Amino acid sequence: MTDSLHAAIRRAIELAPCSARQLALEADIDPSLLARMASGDRTVTAATAAKLEHALRRWAERSIEAAEGIRRANNPRR
Numbered sequence: 780m781t782d783s784l785h786a787a788i789r790r791a792i793e794l795a796p797c798s799a800r801q802l803a804l805e806a807d808i809d810p811s812l813l814a815r816m817a818s819g820d821r822t823v824t825a826a827t828a829a830k831l832e833h834a835l836r837r838w839a840e841r842s843i844e845a846a847e848g849i850r851r852a853n854n855p856r857r
Contacts, residue, residue: 799814
């Protein structure tokens with residue numbers, strides 16, 4: 780794993796709107812594997828990185844959808 784990918788994974792875990800365990804489960808990755816990747820004990824494959832990326836994007840989409848629902852309910856005339 781490149782240093783930049785390792786740093787990106789660590790940063791994603793820090794910024795995720797959930798625990799690292801929940802992120803791993805959402806990405807269909809074993810939580811202990813994610814912990815080992817974050818610590819640098821395991822390398823990450825392109826497929827695993829893609830799973831993490833897709834999990835975070837799904838959360839972002841759901842969060843935007845939820846925020847829009849709140850906005851519409853709070854401002855029904857818009």
